[in-house]
Amino acid sequence: MxxxxxxxxxxxxxxxxxxxxxxxxxxxxxxxxxxxxxxxxxxxxxxxxxxxxxxxxxxxxxxxxxxxxxxxxxxxxxxxxxTFLPKDMVIDAVHALRKEAIYYELHDTASSRLMVKEDRDRLEALVEEDASVEGLLMRRFAFYKLARVVPLAELLEMVESGESEIVKFFIWHKNPERLDWVREQLEPFADRSSITTSGKHNVEVIPHGxxxxxxxxxxxxxxxxxxxxxxxxxxxxxxxxxxxxxxxxxxxxxxxxxxxxxxxxxxxxxxxxxxxxxxxxxxxxxx
The missing domain is CATH 3.40.50.1000 (HAD superfamily/HAD-like)
Incomplete structure (x- = not known):
């Protein structure tokens, strides 16, 4: 039928x-x-x-x-x-994620894919490795063609002022085990955000519910x-x-x-x- x-x-x-x-x-x-x-x-x-x-x-x-x-x-x-993530949570999460060489983007209601300028070199090193890794070619395209790269202070001000309303963090690493560390960093925000994934190499943080x-x-x-x-x-x-x-x-x-x-x-x-x-x-x- x-x-x-x-x-x-x-x-x-x-x-x-x-x-x-x-x-x-x-x-x-x-x-x-x-x-x-x-x-x-x-x-x-x-x-x-x-x-x-x-x-x-x-x-x-x-x-x-x-x-x-x-x-x-x-x-x-x-x-x-x-629906966007709370401003203070976004700012705290950025500071937490910057502690390690982890690929991350902030997506806002204007479809911007924001990256921190001060992190660009080490993020570029991550996306220039073995192209056979799942999702790596897409990360390269986003990094070189789609990303809006801004200085850390400017990005934080954009969030604080409401100029950018962040709806999602996209976090990626070639080694899925490194995402366990990411989840640990995000644990303090569990009551205000939800964590999901579209593949074993990424974590996606969206508003709670x-x-x-x-x-x-x-x-x-x-x-x-x-x-x-x-x-x-x-x-x-x-x-x-x-x-x-x-x-x-x-x-x-x-x-x-x-x-x-x-x-x-x-x-x-x-x-x-x-x-x-x-x-x-x-x-x-x-x-």
């Missing part, structure tokens, strides 16, 4: 996109057919809104849940919801869609809440075993047009 979602939500990296961070033509075609079928399409990503636009080539999504739910945007890019599902609820209310009518695709821990709440939960074949366990369905690998194949076979009935 074919599935009948009214809203489909797509994680990007490791799900909708292939390993070259591309939304393939097959995926675009399947998503357009799903849209013509009367289903609303929403990106549900850990990326900022600006970063989410880069690989989709103006594909007409109906909405965007970004920064793991900390920001929500209409189809035209109008931000309709934002925020998740992709919280962002998706905005669109459920807007379009009068019930959770059991939602289909969500994902592959990592930051997809957990959405996959737990929706009626049609789909983990990718490349997802972690923990995520596969909570999903009702498993789609083929993200490098094999998994989203497109699942939509065609299980929703549209096209083999």
């Amino acid at each position: 074919l599935l009948t979602p009214r809203l489909a939500a797509f994680d990007m990296d490791g799900t909708l996109l292939n390993e070259q961070s591309q939304m393939t033509e097959a995926t675009k075609e399947a998503c357009l057919l799903l849209k013509e079928h009367g289903c609303k399409l929403v990106l549900s990503t850990g990326r900022t809104y600006g970063s989410a636009q880069l690989p989709i080539d103006s594909f007409p999504f109906d909405g965007y849940v970004c920064s793991n739910g900390a920001t929500v945007y209409e189809a035209d890019g109008t931000m309709v919801r934002s 925020i998740s992709k599902w919280e962002g998706l609820r905005y669109f459920c209310e807007k379009w009068e869609v019930t959770p059991d009518q939602v289909m969500a695709f994902g592959d990592a821990e930051n997809d957990r809440e959405a996959l737990t709440e929706v009626g049609y939960s789909v983990a990718m074949d490349n997802a972690t075993s923990a995520i596969k366990e909570i999903a009702r369905y498993v789609a083929p690998h993200h490098n094999e047009d998994g989203v497109a194949r699942f939509i065609r076979n299980n929703v549209l009935g096209i083999k």
Whole structure:
């Protein structure tokens, strides 16, 4: 029996996109057919809104849940919801993370990816190592093409003044064990933030109580869609809440075993047009 979602939500990296961070033509075609079928399409990503636009080539999504739910945007890019981390917590976390050579970015409501100028040399050393490490090529692209590098004092003033409202810390290291130290540094802020991850090499810090599902609820209310009518695709821990709440939960074949366990369905690998194949076979009935 074919599935009948009214809203489909797509994680990007490791799900909708292939390993070259591309939304393939097959995926675009399947998503357009799903849209013509009367289903609303929403990106549900850990990326900022600006970063989410880069690989989709103006594909007409109906909405965007970004920064793991900390920001929500209409189809035209109008931000309709934002939740940011407390200023004092952000400042204290920056000081804590600077104690070691750890790659980190601060993402704000303007889609800026902020980095501390004084840390640039040692961060550059981290991203110039073995390119085979998961996520390293993407880190290089962010470091050289997307980052806004500012002096420490200026960044802290931007946060303190409210010029930059920080919605997320993105923290990465080639050695996953180093992230245990990161989690220790963030422990004092556990009552005001949540920690999640989109892969074994990163930690993502977002406002307390925020998740992709919280962002998706905005669109459920807007379009009068019930959770059991939602289909969500994902592959990592930051997809957990959405996959737990929706009626049609789909983990990718490349997802972690923990995520596969909570999903009702498993789609083929993200490098094999998994989203497109699942939509065609299980929703549209096209083999």
